[in-house]
Amino acid sequence: MKKFINRPENVVEEMLEGFVIANAGKLRRLPTERVLVRKDAPVKGKVGIVTGGGSGHKPAFIGYIGKGLVDAVAVGDIFAAPPVQRVYEAIKAVDGGKGVLLCLGNYSGDVMNFGMAQELAQAEGIPVESVIVNDDVASSPKDRMDNRRGVAGEVILWKVVGALAEEGADLAKMKEVGTRAVFNTRSLGVAHTPCIMPSSGKPSFEIGDNEMEIGVGHHGEPGIKRMSMMSADEVTELITLQVIEDLPFQSGDEVTVLINGLGSTSLLEMYICFRKVAQILADHSIKIYRTYIGEFFTSMEMGGFSVTLTKMDDELKRLMDAPCDGVHFIQH
Amino acid sequence: MKKFINRPENVVEEMLEGFVIANAGKLRRLPTERVLVRKDAPVKGKVGIVTGGGSGHKPAFIGYIGKGLVDAVAVGDIFAAPPVQRVYEAIKAVDGGKGVLLCLGNYSGDVMNFGMAQELAQAEGIPVESVIVNDDVASSPKDRMDNRRGVAGEVILWKVVGALAEEGADLAKMKEVGTRAVFNTRSLGVAHTPCIMPSSGKPSFEIGDNEMEIGVGHHGEPGIKRMSMMSADEVTELITLQVIEDLPFQSGDEVTVLINGLGSTSLLEMYICFRKVAQILADHSIKIYRTYIGEFFTSMEMGGFSVTLTKMDDELKRLMDAPCDGVHFIQH
Numbered sequence: 001m002k003k004f005i006n007r008p009e010n011v012v013e014e015m016l017e018g019f020v021i022a023n024a025g026k027l028r029r030l031p032t033e034r035v036l037v038r039k040d041a042p043v044k045g046k047v048g049i050v051t052g053g054g055s056g057h058k059p060a061f062i063g064y065i066g067k068g069l070v071d072a073v074a075v076g077d078i079f080a081a082p083p084v085q086r087v088y089e090a091i092k093a094v095d096g097g098k099g100v101l102l103c104l105g106n107y108s109g110d111v112m113n114f115g116m117a118q119e120l121a122q123a124e125g126i127p128v129e130s131v132i133v134n135d136d137v138a139s140s141p142k143d144r145m146d147n148r149r150g151v152a153g154e155v156i157l158w159k160v161v162g163a164l165a166e167e168g169a170d171l172a173k174m175k176e177v178g179t180r181a182v183f184n185t186r187s188l189g190v191a192h193t194p195c196i197m198p199s200s201g202k203p204s205f206e207i208g209d210n211e212m213e214i215g216v217g218h219h220g221e222p223g224i225k226r227m228s229m230m231s232a233d234e235v236t237e238l239i240t241l242q243v244i245e246d247l248p249f250q251s252g253d254e255v256t257v258l259i260n261g262l263g264s265t266s267l268l269e270m271y272i273c274f275r276k277v278a279q280i281l282a283d284h285s286i287k288i289y290r291t292y293i294g295e296f297f298t299s300m301e302m303g304g305f306s307v308t309l310t311k312m313d314d315e316l317k318r319l320m321d322a323p324c325d326g327v328h329f330i331q332h
Numbered sequence: 333m334k335k336f337i338n339r340p341e342n343v344v345e346e347m348l349e350g351f352v353i354a355n356a357g358k359l360r361r362l363p364t365e366r367v368l369v370r371k372d373a374p375v376k377g378k379v380g381i382v383t384g385g386g387s388g389h390k391p392a393f394i395g396y397i398g399k400g401l402v403d404a405v406a407v408g409d410i411f412a413a414p415p416v417q418r419v420y421e422a423i424k425a426v427d428g429g430k431g432v433l434l435c436l437g438n439y440s441g442d443v444m445n446f447g448m449a450q451e452l453a454q455a456e457g458i459p460v461e462s463v464i465v466n467d468d469v470a471s472s473p474k475d476r477m478d479n480r481r482g483v484a485g486e487v488i489l490w491k492v493v494g495a496l497a498e499e500g501a502d503l504a505k506m507k508e509v510g511t512r513a514v515f516n517t518r519s520l521g522v523a524h525t526p527c528i529m530p531s532s533g534k535p536s537f538e539i540g541d542n543e544m545e546i547g548v549g550h551h552g553e554p555g556i557k558r559m560s561m562m563s564a565d566e567v568t569e570l571i572t573l574q575v576i577e578d579l580p581f582q583s584g585d586e587v588t589v590l591i592n593g594l595g596s597t598s599l600l601e602m603y604i605c606f607r608k609v610a611q612i613l614a615d616h617s618i619k620i621y622r623t624y625i626g627e628f629f630t631s632m633e634m635g636g637f638s639v640t641l642t643k644m645d646d647e648l649k650r651l652m653d654a655p656c657d658g659v660h661f662i663q664h
Contacts, residue, residue: 006563006604022606232337232338266632273336293354
């Protein structure tokens, strides 16, 4: 296994140690749990935002802690949901009197543990709502959207509700706008190279030397189609058309485009693929409002990328444009 | 070759097309040459900053165009220096009346072409100076520093002179401070996986299944030692001690630390390695002033990372702290 790690069982702990030293100006760690919170949390008069999930997706989740983004992250082991107690402590640490919004991807472990933590906190009188991200169109047909996984679209949710919270919105409003942002967001990815699990040294999925898989999940979950490698334009068209058809995005719509690298795919390739996305959107008379290209939600060194589109409205535009100051996501 | 590209000979052109669409708010392309410039260039009363080099190092070089960083990039082919004419056009495009500073890595092609462009521009009456980056301690012994290659330390140079230019400094001052920043900057890297050249489909260097090489260059140039894979702590110690000894960095010094991922090495690993860097610096009573961790100067999907230290003084601190608004490097 060609990874720069020490003992596999210490990967998350040592990463967190480095992360907290490097970013001590922006965040701190709770003494009792693997929870990182914004340095100034709880922010009085602001709804607190808690997210989290398994480790191995950096810059997600902890790279999004900061002003205009999330207040706390409950950190799980590699690709494993954080335990209930951790999420519960995160909620308590960021409640500034206006309640807490939970943002999570639609994975059974996360849904269960965040749900139980929500109930515990509510029983203590803290108002808590949650928004579950299910933007991956590959993971289930449209008529069973509740079964869809969350992927890079969660970044859009954090940005939108993070900006809203800074404006002083209440919890109900945040749930409403966050839910709309998630509904308006659709993603589809492709991967040609697995990541290697630190614990086992084994790949997250098996794939042939000239193969790629459309819709592979962030943890190596099966996709919808395995194919021979294609040109950048061909694979981008295949993915982007499916994303467009899913909402569907229509002529006259304005969208935020997020091209997310899964790990080892270079920015060079992402820009080549984005060029094709832009052509396809122009052909459909869909206007690009904002563009984000880079590694926003990875699977360690997995090779591949995803295309995320979010349909904008005036409110979402304002929130996407707002400044933010996350560890790995800064916007003026 | 598992890359998302179209025809290999179009890689740079198509990447640039995507890049200009995505970042039209911040930059534009010259009509005649493969040169990208800040949208508002030339900025009157500000020294212009031109950099450039081969493609394949994204976010370097074009990701550093923006306020507080560089004004223009002359874009070469994959791992190939930009031609003289391109650098010359870049100089002319960003001269706002106070002259132009060239920032380049110490590679023979770049040094030759930037040098000739400098002479051409000077012959037309444009004051031009240059600072050549040679931070890679692996590439030559200390008594032949002029032979050393430039690696991730160039990011520090762009940040420092970019901030200085915004303050209104003159060309002589920029050369002086830029030269000092480069002298104060030392880097050393390790790689275990080559990148694949789009043109040939061949790896940039050959290496065994359990091997890593200390000091491999950004283009696969030979390093100083090939070894079996080690733990994160062991390899980080080996690299960091060599960097510390080179300047040498001493007890009481303050440093900026840059941990640069070469492509496929995950942020998770980089934070684990940074944790060890921080321990070593503490053991040496060297204080960390600022920390940057991520992919700042890659070799496409090469696997590995480098450690860069820059010795700070009051002036360099002020310049490192200044805000900047590059495409892929934003600081509040």
